Each structure stands twice: as structure tokens, then as C-alpha cells.
Amino acid sequence: MSTTAEALHSAEAHSAHNYHPLPVVVASAEGAWMTDVEGRRFLDMLAGYSALNFGHGNRRLLDAAKAQLERVTLTSRAFHHDRFADFCRELAALCGKEMVLPMNTGAEAVETAVKTARKWGYEVKGVPDGQAKIVVAANNFHGRTTTIVSFSTDHEARDHYGPYTPGFEIVPYGDLTALAEAVTANTVAVLLEPIQGEAGVLVPPAGYLRGVRELTRERNVLFMADEIQSGLGRTGRTFACEHEDVVPDVYILGKALGGGVVPVSAVIADRDVLGVFRPGEHGSTFGGNPLACAVALEVIAMLRTGEYQQRAAELGDHLHRELNLLVGGGAVTAVRGRGLWAGVDIDPAHGTGRQISEALMERGVLVKDTHGSTIRIAPPLVISKEDLDWGLDQLREVLAAG
Structure with a gap:
């Protein structure tokens, strides 16, 4: 050694x-x-x-992983496997939603949420093709892919990676007035962290998340909550949004969902949102693999105890x-x-x-x-x-x- x-x-x-x-x-x-x-x-x-x-x-998680390792670890989504349906059903129930789109990393889940919002905007809301806008908050951290750094205000993450992906508008975090002014007829989603982790664990003003929920509902805009760091018990609730009794249209989860054993992430929403996808339009070789589902199912069971x-x-x-x-x-x-x-x-x-x-x-x-x-x-x-x-x-x- x-x-x-x-x-x-x-x-x-x-x-x-x-x-x-x-x-x-x-x-x-x-x-x-x-x-x-x-x-x-x-x-x-x-x-x-x-x-x-x-x-x-964690013994429960290691035992779940070991048991699955002896059976099957990867099938790809070309086939069904016997842990997939249970994982999707249980995670949807934990979130109070109907459907799950599993991926691997947090950034991959955010990218999936962006694609979901745009497709929903064009096919459900009726935004003209190519005109969809997503409103985000300054000082956000949603990952470091090319698209995600396109709406980052962190120069270390953003500088010298252009040309940048268009379609995003940045407003100050916690400012409902600025958010309301940024939302237009072509806005398909507001993407926020309920608590901004990388920015220094910034908690928004009381009532902000409730205000975002009311605004997005009134304007027919999806509220997408990035709970990759804040979710799954970290803040004393299953989701940080619960501190203001808010349920977003879309949960974006990762990190703790894999129990520190394997990378697992997911986008969770109702059928009227995730139902826009059809075969071949989005995917991931490892997303929702048997090993990931087995570990995540144990995570969900542990969270259900409270x-x-x-x-x-x-x-x-x-x-x-x-x-x-x-x-x-x-x-x-x-x-x-x-x-x-x-x-x-x-x-x-x-x-x-x-x-x-x-x-x-x-x-x-x-x-x-x-x-x-x-x-x-x-x-x-x-x-x-x-x-x-x-x-x-x-x-x-x-x-x-x-």
C-alpha cells in the first residue's frame, strides 16, 4: 500500500x-x-x-448490494429486470408522484429534467419549437456539463467552456419579484435548489418556495426542485421542500439515493410530465440497472421508517x-x-x-x-x-x- x-x-x-x-x-x-x-x-x-x-x-445497503451482485448487475434497458418495476413504484410513492425516469449521476438527472421540461413545453403547453425558456437562480450548482454551466454564475465552472447553451434566464435566488418578471409565455420551468449547497448552504427567505409554487402553478410553468443534495433526509425531512409544505412538479434526486454504494439518480414527476417521452427519445445504458435498483430500494425502505x-x-x-x-x-x-x-x-x-x-x-x-x-x-x-x-x-x- x-x-x-x-x-x-x-x-x-x-x-x-x-x-x-x-x-x-x-x-x-x-x-x-x-x-x-x-x-x-x-x-x-x-x-x-x-x-x-x-x-x-452501511450494513443494510452492503447486504442489499452483495445479494444483487450474486444475481445480475446489468441488463441495459433493452430488457426488463425484476428490480426495476419495484424501484420505480416505490420511489414514485416516496415522492407522491406517478412516474420515475432513472439515470446515474446528479448532473445527468438535471440534464434529463431540462429535456423533460422543454419537451413538455412544446408538446403540452404549446410553446413554439425552439423558444422554450427555463428560469434558474444565481449562485446555483446543478452540475458541470456544458448545458448546466451555461446557466452557472460560477466563473470557475463556466469560463472557457462556450459556446453556451441558450434558453436559460438567471434571477437572484430568493427574489420572488425578479422571478415573476422573468416568467413569460415561453417559460416552461423554474429550476431551483430548495437550499443552495455549493453556494454555502444558502436557505431562501421564509415563504419563497411557497411563492415559487404558487407562481408556477398560476403561470402554467413546471417547478423543478433539485433535491440532489438537500433531499433524502439531510435537512430533517425527506425533502427540503417539505419545510414549506411545497410539492414541486418535478423532483431531481441523486447522491444519497445510491446509498454511497453506486451512483443512482432519477427524475420523478406525474404522468402528464414524464409521459411525454417515447421509446428512443432519451436513455442511459446504466440508468435503472439491477444493482442500482436493489440499493436504492433499500434506501427507500430505510427512509420510510422516518x-x-x-x-x-x-x-x-x-x-x-x-x-x-x-x-x-x-x-x-x-x-x-x-x-x-x-x-x-x-x-x-x-x-x-x-x-x-x-x-x-x-x-x-x-x-x-x-x-x-x-x-x-x-x-x-x-x-x-x-x-x-x-x-x-x-x-x-x-x-x-x-
């Missing part, structure tokens, strides 16, 4: 530099803890950007109480979030988000920075209160050390 230094040198030499990871090399993991190649343990306070909501090596949502709500309240005590103490300027999900703004005079993340790494806690001065905290929902408190203690000590 390579040492940390050897692994980092090899990665630097042979992998494209599209990420800037912390200098830790993980070799194994269980629950909320990871162990590096030299045996050092780290508390995972990021959970794969919410892909690991149920922790590393225990993970309750745990995220209760531990989340504790997390935010403790973090808010840090505001105004000289190092932390603001804390945002919901459930077991928080964005912590560091006073630039005290250090960058990267510097704080590196200092925490040295103390055995793994978080990640975003937008220069913010660190994100999103531990697995299975983390114990004792481990969470220990991680927060390390943060206090790092901040106190200046």
Missing part, C-alpha cells in the same frame, strides 16, 4: 487537476469515520456532499445551536443551514475556508471549503452526538488558535 506522500505524488502526476482535494488518502471507512493509508482516523463531516447520508459501509429524518432534525438542532454560539466571537461571521447541514462563514482576517479545513484535517476532522471563506458541515446522518460534539470541539479549538 502506498504512503500518503506516494499516493499524493502519483495523483498529482497522473490525474487531471479538476479537483483540489485535501491531502488525505482514505483506505477504509465505517459509519462516520474514515481511516487513511497510514492508519490515522478522521471524522467525516462532509459525507460525500450528502451521498453518504447513511454512513460508510428515523433518519428525525435524527437529522434533532442532531441538526443541536449542531446549529452550537455553531451559532460561535458567531460574533471574532472568527465566525455567519452560520446557515437546516438539519445536519451547515455553511459556516469564516472572517477572512481569521483565515480562508481552505486553511480552516486543513487545520481541522490535522485534528482528525474532514470538512470542505467553498467560495473562499465558507466551510460546509454535513456529517452522515448516522453520526453519534458524541462524535458530532467532538468534531465541534475541534472546530472551536482551530478557531481559538487563530
Whole structure:
């Protein structure tokens, strides 16, 4: 097994530099803890950007995967398999919808949602062909495909990847007036994150999501909620939209749907929306494969108990109480979030988000920075209160050390 230094040198030499990871090399993991190649343990306070909501090596999920591995892993959608119908039925029921279009990654699901909205706009709403518009929010993060970065305001993700895909209008996040002004007769959808994760865990003003729901219903526009990071228990509810009793027309799911075992994503909506697709018009070789369906079915069963949502709500309240005590103490300027999900703004005079993340790494806690001065905290929902408190203690000590 390579040492940390050897692994980092090899990665630097042979992998494209599209990420800037912390200098830790993980070799194994269980629950909320990871162990590096030299045996050092780290508390995972990021959970794969919410892909690991149920922790590393969750026994139920591994058992479901192993059982399916012994049977069949891939058929392609050229044939039916015996897990597909159950997966679609159970996921649709979890979302309160009628149909599911399974894919693999979050970005792939967002691309699918964009295609769905446009096709619905032309064939159901009656928008002239080629004129469909989708309204999105500034500071969004929906992925990094060419089309998705076309409506990004993040220069790192967007610059030098043009020409860009037309058909999108960007408005300020949380501004209902701007949103209403942007919606026209040719608007087919509003695509939003109920909480903007990559932007720093930005929670919109109270009533915003309800206002979006009312506006889109009045204007005959689809409300598409990107719950790839915020959904499946992270915020203390199954979906973040539930905090305002809102049900969008389209759910976009990923990350935790695969249980940290395999990539699984999906677009979920009623028949009048997803029913626009016909054979050959959209697809994915691995989308809805037997292994993915088996794992996702177990994820859905786990969410139906409500225990993970309750745990995220209760531990989340504790997390935010403790973090808010840090505001105004000289190092932390603001804390945002919901459930077991928080964005912590560091006073630039005290250090960058990267510097704080590196200092925490040295103390055995793994978080990640975003937008220069913010660190994100999103531990697995299975983390114990004792481990969470220990991680927060390390943060206090790092901040106190200046």
C-alpha cells in the first residue's frame, strides 16, 4: 500500500487537476469515520456532499448490494429486470408522484429534467419549437456539463467552456419579484435548489418556495426542485421542500439515493410530465440497472421508517445551536443551514475556508471549503452526538488558535 506522500505524488502526476482535494488518502471507512493509508482516523463531516447520508459501509445497503451482485448487475434497458418495476413504484410513492425516469449521476438527472421540461413545453403547453425558456437562480450548482454551466454564475465552472447553451434566464435566488418578471409565455420551468449547497448552504427567505409554487402553478410553468443534495433526509425531512409544505412538479434526486454504494439518480414527476417521452427519445445504458435498483430500494425502505429524518432534525438542532454560539466571537461571521447541514462563514482576517479545513484535517476532522471563506458541515446522518460534539470541539479549538 502506498504512503500518503506516494499516493499524493502519483495523483498529482497522473490525474487531471479538476479537483483540489485535501491531502488525505482514505483506505477504509465505517459509519462516520474514515481511516487513511497510514492508519490515522478522521471524522467525516462532509459525507460525500450528502451521498453518504447513511454512513460508510452501511450494513443494510452492503447486504442489499452483495445479494444483487450474486444475481445480475446489468441488463441495459433493452430488457426488463425484476428490480426495476419495484424501484420505480416505490420511489414514485416516496415522492407522491406517478412516474420515475432513472439515470446515474446528479448532473445527468438535471440534464434529463431540462429535456423533460422543454419537451413538455412544446408538446403540452404549446410553446413554439425552439423558444422554450427555463428560469434558474444565481449562485446555483446543478452540475458541470456544458448545458448546466451555461446557466452557472460560477466563473470557475463556466469560463472557457462556450459556446453556451441558450434558453436559460438567471434571477437572484430568493427574489420572488425578479422571478415573476422573468416568467413569460415561453417559460416552461423554474429550476431551483430548495437550499443552495455549493453556494454555502444558502436557505431562501421564509415563504419563497411557497411563492415559487404558487407562481408556477398560476403561470402554467413546471417547478423543478433539485433535491440532489438537500433531499433524502439531510435537512430533517425527506425533502427540503417539505419545510414549506411545497410539492414541486418535478423532483431531481441523486447522491444519497445510491446509498454511497453506486451512483443512482432519477427524475420523478406525474404522468402528464414524464409521459411525454417515447421509446428512443432519451436513455442511459446504466440508468435503472439491477444493482442500482436493489440499493436504492433499500434506501427507500430505510427512509420510510422516518428515523433518519428525525435524527437529522434533532442532531441538526443541536449542531446549529452550537455553531451559532460561535458567531460574533471574532472568527465566525455567519452560520446557515437546516438539519445536519451547515455553511459556516469564516472572517477572512481569521483565515480562508481552505486553511480552516486543513487545520481541522490535522485534528482528525474532514470538512470542505467553498467560495473562499465558507466551510460546509454535513456529517452522515448516522453520526453519534458524541462524535458530532467532538468534531465541534475541534472546530472551536482551530478557531481559538487563530
